[in-house]
Amino acid sequence: MRRLASVCCCLVLACLAGCSQPPQPSNKLILWHWMTDRQDTLQKLAQEYKEKTGIEVAVQLFAPSESYSQKVIAAAQANVLPDIYGILDKKSIVADFIKAGLVTDLTPDMEAGGGVWKNSLYAKALADKSFDPGNSYGIKPGIYGVPIDVTNEQMLYNKKLLAKAGIKNPPQTFDDFLKDAHLLRRVGITPFVAGWGELWLLDCFASNYAFNIMGEQKVFDTFRGKVKYTDPDWLKVFGVFAQLYKNGVLMNGIVTKGNKYAEQDFALERAAFAFNGSWCVNVYKEMNPKLDYGVIPPPPISNAYPLKIWGSAGSTFVVNAQSPNKDKAIAFLKWLTSEKQQEVLARETNNLPSNRQATVAVSPILRDFSKGMEESTHPNIWPLNEDPTVSEAFDRGLQAILIGDKTPEQVAQEVQKVKDQQMAKHNRRR
Amino acid sequence: MKLKSNGALALKNNFQNFLFVLPAFAIFCIFYIYPFYKMINLSFYDWRGIGPMHFIGLSNYQELMHDHLWWNSIWHAGYITLIALTFQNALAFFLAMACDREIRLKRFYRVVFFIPPVLSEVVVGLIWNWILNPETQNGQYIGLLNHLLYASGFPQMVHDWLADPATALSTIAIVNSWKGFGWGFIIMLAGLQTIDKQLYEAAKIDGAGTWKTFTNVTVPMMLPVILVVMILTILGCMQVFVLILAMVNEGLVNYTDVPVTRIFSAMQNTNQFGYACAEAVIFGMILVCISFITKKLSDKVKHA
Numbered sequence: 001m002r003r004l005a006s007v008c009c010c011l012v013l014a015c016l017a018g019c020s021q022p023p024q025p026s027n028k029l030i031l032w033h034w035m036t037d038r039q040d041t042l043q044k045l046a047q048e049y050k051e052k053t054g055i056e057v058a059v060q061l062f063a064p065s066e067s068y069s070q071k072v073i074a075a076a077q078a079n080v081l082p083d084i085y086g087i088l089d090k091k092s093i094v095a096d097f098i099k100a101g102l103v104t105d106l107t108p109d110m111e112a113g114g115g116v117w118k119n120s121l122y123a124k125a126l127a128d129k130s131f132d133p134g135n136s137y138g139i140k141p142g143i144y145g146v147p148i149d150v151t152n153e154q155m156l157y158n159k160k161l162l163a164k165a166g167i168k169n170p171p172q173t174f175d176d177f178l179k180d181a182h183l184l185r186r187v188g189i190t191p192f193v194a195g196w197g198e199l200w201l202l203d204c205f206a207s208n209y210a211f212n213i214m215g216e217q218k219v220f221d222t223f224r225g226k227v228k229y230t231d232p233d234w235l236k237v238f239g240v241f242a243q244l245y246k247n248g249v250l251m252n253g254i255v256t257k258g259n260k261y262a263e264q265d266f267a268l269e270r271a272a273f274a275f276n277g278s279w280c281v282n283v284y285k286e287m288n289p290k291l292d293y294g295v296i297p298p299p300p301i302s303n304a305y306p307l308k309i310w311g312s313a314g315s316t317f318v319v320n321a322q323s324p325n326k327d328k329a330i331a332f333l334k335w336l337t338s339e340k341q342q343e344v345l346a347r348e349t350n351n352l353p354s355n356r357q358a359t360v361a362v363s364p365i366l367r368d369f370s371k372g373m374e375e376s377t378h379p380n381i382w383p384l385n386e387d388p389t390v391s392e393a394f395d396r397g398l399q400a401i402l403i404g405d406k407t408p409e410q411v412a413q414e415v416q417k418v419k420d421q422q423m424a425k426h427n428r429r430r
Numbered sequence: 431m432k433l434k435s436n437g438a439l440a441l442k443n444n445f446q447n448f449l450f451v452l453p454a455f456a457i458f459c460i461f462y463i464y465p466f467y468k469m470i471n472l473s474f475y476d477w478r479g480i481g482p483m484h485f486i487g488l489s490n491y492q493e494l495m496h497d498h499l500w501w502n503s504i505w506h507a508g509y510i511t512l513i514a515l516t517f518q519n520a521l522a523f524f525l526a527m528a529c530d531r532e533i534r535l536k537r538f539y540r541v542v543f544f545i546p547p548v549l550s551e552v553v554v555g556l557i558w559n560w561i562l563n564p565e566t567q568n569g570q571y572i573g574l575l576n577h578l579l580y581a582s583g584f585p586q587m588v589h590d591w592l593a594d595p596a597t598a599l600s601t602i603a604i605v606n607s608w609k610g611f612g613w614g615f616i617i618m619l620a621g622l623q624t625i626d627k628q629l630y631e632a633a634k635i636d637g638a639g640t641w642k643t644f645t646n647v648t649v650p651m652m653l654p655v656i657l658v659v660m661i662l663t664i665l666g667c668m669q670v671f672v673l674i675l676a677m678v679n680e681g682l683v684n685y686t687d688v689p690v691t692r693i694f695s696a697m698q699n700t701n702q703f704g705y706a707c708a709e710a711v712i713f714g715m716i717l718v719c720i721s722f723i724t725k726k727l728s729d730k731v732k733h734a
Contacts, residue, residue, distance in 0.1 A: 066698065069698075073479045073480055076480050077480065089701070090701070092701075093478060093479065093480060093701060096481030097480060100481060188566075188568075188569060190565065190566075197678060197679030197680060198679055199699075251565055252564035252565050252590045252593065253563070253564050253565065253592060253593045254593070255593050255682060255683075256598075256678040256681075257679070258679045265565070268567075270565060270567050270572075388699060389700050392695070392699055392700060396683050396684055399682065399683045403593055403594070403682070405595060405683065425493070429476060429484070429489070
């Protein structure tokens with residue numbers, strides 16, 4: 001009996017001792033990610049890095065991204081984050097990670113040697129995890145993440161289907177797009193598909209037109225509560241979706257369609273146009289290698305302001321500020337984003353590299369995607385974002401318009417009501 | 431002195447017993463009691479999952495009381511449950527009765543009827559997404575259901591089942607019943623096989639027909655089993671989640687929201703962990719109430 005009790009006590013003490021032991025520097029780095037399609041290439045590169053430097057990088061995959069996201073948050077709460085990881089959440093959550101001391105400020109490394117590392121990467125991609133002076137999150141200005149690739153969302157068109165409907169060139173304006181949709185319908189081709197069952201893609205398309213119709217300042221003023229969603233410009237944005245519905249542009253079931261299904265529909269030539277991100281090149285290649293398609297930005301509806309597409313870092317890694325291997329982790333990420341490694345990543349995974357020099361390694365279609373990068377925008381680089389509850393109401397409202405359930409005016413009023421409620425709530429709690 | 435040594439012995443024995451229970455007790459506390467406590471605790475905070483937590487008392491609950499989308503989601507789950515309680519369980523009962531008789535291939539049917547419940551909800555969602563696909567290619571409907579409706583002379587019935595507010599929830603409810611009826615079928619079949627055959631013979635001798643035998647022998651004998659199936663159906667259907675995600679992704683506007691999708695959305699999309707916990711607490715209380723009522727009902731039936 002005494003022996004049993006002693007063993008139990010020893011086990012408890014051993015556990016406590018293990019818990020309190022601070023992590024020691026080592027030659028092994030741990031990297032967590034969520035990208036199933038990049039696992040093999042990342043492992044291959046990690047092996048190459050080990051042979052070169054003697055530092056082992058354990059590349060650990062946790063998919064799908066929703067589960068990964070929850071895992072990272074749980075690990076942050078338990079303070080067991082790895083040396084290198086990615087934060088897939090909104091910028092406000094990234095700010096919370098930084099405030100909790102879980103992310104290293106990479107600015108000194110990026111700026112070293114006249115900013116060689118920083119300048120080799122797309123500015124828009126770096127901005128994803130950067131904070132400007134006076135940012136609304138209260139974070140010390142700096143660069144906190146390393147993008148390993150970039151992505152943007154644009155419109156794709158099937159050249160064969162367009163030719164079948166007698167359309168020679170892809171549309172340049174929204175009106176052209178509607179006309180093309182009629183021509184396509186006439187020959188029995190579904191004009192447009194997108195995975196709008198995933199609300200962020202719907203949000204992305206809407207914000208493209210919001211920027212085009214009213215300019216970014218007015219969009220941000222709406223987030224600040226200075227402009228109402230019932231404003232005529234916002235009604236025009238909602239009206240874009242009403243026009244898509246009324247003109248029979250959309251594939252049936254588009255509002256509940258996951259992006260995987262939408263990708264399948266476009267790859268199997270069931271729709272002439274699609275709205276998708278640059279990762280689709282890899283997907284379409286696997287689904288239908290003979291698919292002949294091109295890339296255009298969504299056709300603008302107004303000349304008032306430029307139509308800005310969403311483009312940013314595809315996948316960004318951060319370095320755990322509490323890791324004893326911080327410097328080694330930074331050195332590995334520097335190596336991973338250098339031209340040669342970026343070319344390997346781009347070639348093998350068909351993603352746009354974050355290193356500007358490596359763009360030559362990509363396919364012509366990806367090069368077309370990359371043209372939009374410099375003029376792109378993204379919620380992660382905006383000075384502020386809309387309240388997530390309002391965003392959700394906005395996206396649900398767009399869905400309601402797309403199925404003909406509500407008018408733009410009704411949706412505008414409902415979204416504004418949610419906005420007012422949220423602002424009142426925040427003021428009350430403040 | 432002897433008393434003292436007896437007391438020490440009892441203490442020693444109790445300590446020994448406690449040591450044996452300790453691992454199970456520790457696991458129970460860590461994985462059940464603590465998360466439960468933490469969930470209730472978090473429901474009083476404004477928290478985004480990381481960063482500072484702000485105590486806001488009952489504000490999350492107050493907000494929840496006025497959140498019509500939340501109460502609609504409860505109604506949606508109730509509707510799915512109602513379809514399951516009626517359509518799914520009636521189907522399970524009658525198929526179980528059919529398979530309880532001496533019919534050809536009854537073993538085969540038993541296996542076939544039990545396939546849907548053992549399939550993953552994601553797989554079921556994918557299969558039904560294909561069956562319900564409303565799109566056409568080269569003039570042909572891609573989805574099996576619309577294709578069959580069109581080919582069998584009912585083109586007016588061809589429909590976008592999951593993207594129409596009038597049909598989306600019912601479609602999900604029917605698919606959910608299709609997936610779930612196998613459990614009820616197996617339990618009811620087991621229940622039917624426990625009914626003493628002599629009761630049927632006695633009823634026959636007394637001149638009871640098929641309907642009378644069914645209402646006076648089968649149904650009363652099966653009532654406890656039916657109640658068990660009902661409780662399991664209610665608890666299972668109220669928590670439906672993966673199937674909805676697999677069929678309509680983030681949902682059709684708010685027409686396909688159920689409590690678990692609302693909780694998930696509050697955590698995943700809007701980072702309102704405190705609010706999500708308040709939703710989970712209220713939902714848990716509703717489920718406890720339902721279980722309590724059905725338990726009382728079950729006890730009443732047993733005593734009757």
